[in-house]
Amino acid sequence: MKLYYSSVTCALSPLIALLESGAPHEVVDVNLKTKTLDDGTDYRTISPFGFVPLLELDDGRRLGEGVAIIQYIADRAPEKNLAPANETFERYELQGRLNFIATDLVKNYDLLFSSVANDEVKQAAVRALKQHYAWIDGILSEQPFFYGNEFTIADAYLFTVTGWAKLVNLDLSGFRHLHDYLNRLADRPAVAAALEREQKKN
Template sequence: MKLYYSPGACSLSPHIALHEAGLAYEGILTPTKTHKTPDGTDFYTINPLGYVPFLVLDDGRTLHEGPAIVQYIADLVPEKNLAPANGTFERYKLQEWLTFIGTELHKGFSPLFAPGTPDEVKTSTKERLMVRLAWVDDELAGKDYLLGDAYSVADAYLFTVTNWARLVGVDISGFTNLGTYRARVGVRPAVVAAMKAEGLIK
C-alpha cells in the first residue's frame, strides 16, 4: 500500500491507523502547498482531487477519504480491534464519530487555514468550533476514548484534528476532559511513530 500524506494534515489519521495496524506501507510525502511528490510528480495526476490522504492498494485500487481509509485499514486487521465489527451498533457509533469529526470539526477548521478569510469569518468560525469542542469535552467525561474503554480509529482522527487548534488560535486549554484524552492518545506508540515519520516530533 501507498499512503500519500502531508505533515500534520488530516492524513495523519490514517498514518496513525497504519502504525496501529502494523501493516506494511509506503508513505509518500505530498505537501498540500506544493502538490508535488518527492520526485516532482504533480499530485493531481495521481489523485485528481489533489488532496490527502490518498491510499493506493497493491492492486491499484484507491481510496481518498480519511474516514473510509481508516475503516478499511481497521478491517484488514480485526484482531487489533481498531473498529467494532461491521453490522454492530458500536460500528455505527464509530461512523457517527467519524462523520461528526469530519463535518463539524475538520471542515470547521478549514476557513482558519484559508488565505484571505475575513477576520469576522474567523471569529464566527472559532465560536462555532468552541461550541462543538465543548460538546466533545462533555462526551468524553468518564471515558478513556470516544467509544468508551476501547481505542478506535476515530480517536486518531479526533487527535489529528484537535492538533490544529494551537496553529490557528483556538484555545482548548479549558476543556479538561479533552486535554486528558489528548494526552492519553498522544503517548500511544503508533501515534508517536506516525508523528515522528511526518517530522512533527523528534
C-alpha cells in the same frame, strides 16, 4: 499498502491507523504546493485533484477520503479492535463520530485557516468549535476514548484534527478531560511514531 501523505493534513489519521494496525505499508510524501512527489512525479496523475490522503492497495486500486481510508485499515486488522464490526449498530455510531469530526470540526477549522474569511466569520467558527469541544469534553469525562473504552480510528481522527488548534491559536485549555486525553494519546507508541515522522517533514 502505500499511503500518499503530507504533513499538517488529515493524512496523519490514516498513518496512525496503519501504525496501530501493524499492516505493512509505505508512506509517499506529497508536496501539496507543487502537487509533486519527491521524484518529480505529477501527483495529479495519481490523485486527480491532488488531495491527500490517498491509499493505494497492493493490487493498484486506490481509495481516497480519510474517513473511508481509516475504516478500510481498521477492517483489515479486526483483531486490533480499531472499529466495531460492519453491520453492527456500534459501527454506525462510530461512523457518526467520524462524520462529526469531518464536518462540524473540520469545516470550522477551515474557516480559521482561511485567508478570505472575515473576523465575524472566524469568531463564529471559534464559538462553534468551543461548543463542539465542550460536548467532546463531556464524553471524555465519562470514558477514556472518544468512542468507548478502547482506542479506535475515531481517536486517530479526533487527535489529528484537534492538533490544528495550536496552528490557529484556538485556546482549548479549559477542557481538562480533552487535555488529558490528548496527552494520553500522544504517548501511544503508534501516535508518537506518526508525530515524529510529521515533525521531521515539517
